[in-house]
Amino acid sequence: MADYQPDVQDALFLLQQVAGAGTTLRALPAFAELDEALTEQLLTEAGKFVAEVVAPLQQVGDRVGAQWKNGKVTMPPGFRDAYQAFWQAGWPALAAAPEDGGQGLPCVLEAMLYDWLSAANHGWTMAPGLLHGAYECIKHHASQALKEEYLSKVATGQWLATMCLTEPHAGSDLGLAATKAVPQADGSYALSGTKIFISGGEHDLTDNIVHLVLARLPDAPPGPKGLSLFLCPKFYPDGSRSAAHCERIEEKMGLHGSPTCVMRFDAAKAWIVGEPGKGLNAMFIMMNSARLHVAMQGMGLLDAAWQKAHAYSLERRQMRAPGGAKAAGQADLIAEHPAVRRILDTQRAWIDGGRILAYRTALELDLAHHHGDAQRRAAANRWCSLITPVLKSAWSEQGFAGASACLQVFGGHGYVSEWGVEQIVRDARVAMIYEGTNEIQAIDLLVRKVLSDGGQALGALLDELEPGLSEAGRSRSEQLRQITQSLVQASRQDAALPYAVADDYLRAVALVLMDWGWAQIAAAPGGQSPRWQQPALALHRHVLPEFGMRLAIMQERCRELQGSAPTVAA
Numbered sequence: 001m002a003d004y005q006p007d008v009q010d011a012l013f014l015l016q017q018v019a020g021a022g023t024t025l026r027a028l029p030a031f032a033e034l035d036e037a038l039t040e041q042l043l044t045e046a047g048k049f050v051a052e053v054v055a056p057l058q059q060v061g062d063r064v065g066a067q068w069k070n071g072k073v074t075m076p077p078g079f080r081d082a083y084q085a086f087w088q089a090g091w092p093a094l095a096a097a098p099e100d101g102g103q104g105l106p107c108v109l110e111a112m113l114y115d116w117l118s119a120a121n122h123g124w125t126m127a128p129g130l131l132h133g134a135y136e137c138i139k140h141h142a143s144q145a146l147k148e149e150y151l152s153k154v155a156t157g158q159w160l161a162t163m164c165l166t167e168p169h170a171g172s173d174l175g176l177a178a179t180k181a182v183p184q185a186d187g188s189y190a191l192s193g194t195k196i197f198i199s200g201g202e203h204d205l206t207d208n209i210v211h212l213v214l215a216r217l218p219d220a221p222p223g224p225k226g227l228s229l230f231l232c233p234k235f236y237p238d239g240s241r242s243a244a245h246c247e248r249i250e251e252k253m254g255l256h257g258s259p260t261c262v263m264r265f266d267a268a269k270a271w272i273v274g275e276p277g278k279g280l281n282a283m284f285i286m287m288n289s290a291r292l293h294v295a296m297q298g299m300g301l302l303d304a305a306w307q308k309a310h311a312y313s314l315e316r317r318q319m320r321a322p323g324g325a326k327a328a329g330q331a332d333l334i335a336e337h338p339a340v341r342r343i344l345d346t347q348r349a350w351i352d353g354g355r356i357l358a359y360r361t362a363l364e365l366d367l368a369h370h371h372g373d374a375q376r377r378a379a380a381n382r383w384c385s386l387i388t389p390v391l392k393s394a395w396s397e398q399g400f401a402g403a404s405a406c407l408q409v410f411g412g413h414g415y416v417s418e419w420g421v422e423q424i425v426r427d428a429r430v431a432m433i434y435e436g437t438n439e440i441q442a443i444d445l446l447v448r449k450v451l452s453d454g455g456q457a458l459g460a461l462l463d464e465l466e467p468g469l470s471e472a473g474r475s476r477s478e479q480l481r482q483i484t485q486s487l488v489q490a491s492r493q494d495a496a497l498p499y500a501v502a503d504d505y506l507r508a509v510a511l512v513l514m515d516w517g518w519a520q521i522a523a524a525p526g527g528q529s530p531r532w533q534q535p536a537l538a539l540h541r542h543v544l545p546e547f548g549m550r551l552a553i554m555q556e557r558c559r560e561l562q563g564s565a566p567t568v569a570a
């Protein structure tokens with residue numbers, strides 16, 4: 001079956017006609033020269049690279065996978081050449097600053113590129129995917145000496161980078177991390193400890209690897225405030241090898257093209273990045289864009305599964321469809337069966353609705369970085385802070401659930417490897433876990449960002465969305481306001497309650513946002529064509545009704561607190 005092919009025209013329609021990127025970006029001096037023709041040319045070139053170089057390596061990445069031997073990792077055939085071509089063409093540096101060797105283009109184009117790359121080959125894309133956070137960390141927090149040695153190499157992707165946070169007993173709770181950093185007489189530090197699940201901890205894609213490692217100084221207090229960030233390369237500037245070793249790589253469900261490494265640091269020489277005890281702060285700078293990238297993985301992988309399922313539904317014939325065109329005894333295409341159509345249109349609603357929200361969020365990131373007016377930057381930051389956990393969680397979940405629904409379109413043929421859809425289901429699963437699990441995202445949204453100010457920021461966001469919503473959409477938005485207030489009250493009586501319904505709350509917000517995204521599509525010139533109408537119908541018939549269920553779950557929990565809901569007999 002054909003490899004993933006980005007649909008550049010669809011993407012341009014969503015970016016230009018629906019999200020109005022041209023107007024937003026041209027108002028920022030940094031992007032004043034980025035016109036629609038240049039954007040189209042760039043995305044066309046990106047689409048070609050993805051389809052011609054990265055997508056054909058999807059299956060070999062899964063079947064051969066990364067191989068570990070004596071501390072070295074060999075990547076699947078073709079991976080190194082594709083990566084070398086990728087960085088030399090300037091793709092990793094798309095949004096990096098020109099003074100660091102980048103192209104100074106907007107985050108939104110970078111986000112679109114990563115959507116397509118993940119769709120084409122999630123395993124391969126894990127390698128450059130970590131560069132951008134590392135670049136931001138080094139740019140904003142490293143010393144001048146470290147920047148001179150590492151910044152442009154990481155900005156351009158000539159050297160790849162890792163994020164070494166997780167330890168065997170410290171996952172979501174990084175405050176438990178125990179890796180030690182002991183100060184040395186020459187101003188460096190000796191890092192000792194074990195990090196697990198480190199993506200790209202060792203490989204042969206680039207000649208050097210830059211590890212960013214969370215560790216604890218000897219006098220550091222326990223907990224997250226005691227963590228500092230350190231930079232430890234695989235090779236030092238004099239060519240000597242550091243004591244950062246890859247002990248093994250994990251056998252795992254999917255993502256075989258990405259080595260997930262156990263890294264041992266044996267008093268490895270490293271340098272501090274940022275201030276002592278401010279390691280997590282140094283990483284927060286890249287949180288919104290990193291989580292947005294994971295959301296793009298969900299959308300991209302769902303689109304990849306959808307493309308396969310859609311193509312198959314136009315080849316496979318089984319039984320007569322109700323009202324189908326064929327005479328008795330002949331079979332219709334499965335695409336004509338309403339049950340199959342429903343699957344395809346529903347997933348399309350999630351993909352396109354997600355993309356419009358993600359593009360808008362990436363544009364807000366650009367505004368947050370470059371707008372001249374502090375109030376506008378604050379509004380952009382508010383948007384990103386509220387919407388990013390929703391995008392990460394809801395679309396990584398849909399990437400997996402929706403890819404599984406697309407597998408269903410193949411019947412038994414989806415369950416066997418030949419068609420490539422089962423790989424997508426396996427690969428997609430991890431996005432619900434890393435970069436902050438989806439449970440942590442939901443708590444971040446409800447507890448830290450919504451309840452903490454009594455629902456004000458959420459209220460301001462809904463004020464912004466409501467003029468673009470239909471009457472039914474405004475009614476859902478109003479119900480969201482009401483349940484937010486009920487949860488503010490309930491949390492005073494039972495502090496644990498919001499944690500139990502955070503996932504329902506996040507889904508409810510995601511559905512209001514999807515409705516808004518689709519209303520934007522419908523209002524754009526061309527947004528009423530059958531291409532967009534079919535998934536819009538599916539959204540209203542099969543997706544938005546979930547809002548009522550989520551609301552009912554939350555209302556029930558609030559009523560239980562007041563003693564007015566029936567309790568279940570033991």
Ligand SMILES: Cc1cc2nc3c(=O)[nH]c(=O)nc-3n(C[C@H](O)[C@H](O)[C@H](O)COP(=O)(O)OP(=O)(O)OC[C@H]3O[C@@H](n4cnc5c(N)ncnc54)[C@H](O)[C@@H]3O)c2cc1C
Binds near residue numbers: 166198260
């Ligand atoms: C393929 C892969 C690649 C990865 N790449 C990297 C990498 O490059 N660098 C890196 O540092 N790490 C990486 N990770 C690690 C990943 O970030 C962690 O797995 C993740 O943070 C969760 O930690 P954990 O696995 O220890 O699960 P735990 O934190 O033990 O969580 C177990 C369960 O408990 C839930 N839970 C935990 N705490 C709470 C809470 N407070 N409230 C509600 N629920 C909670 C979680 O949501 C989860 O369901 C990777 C993991 C995988 C699988």
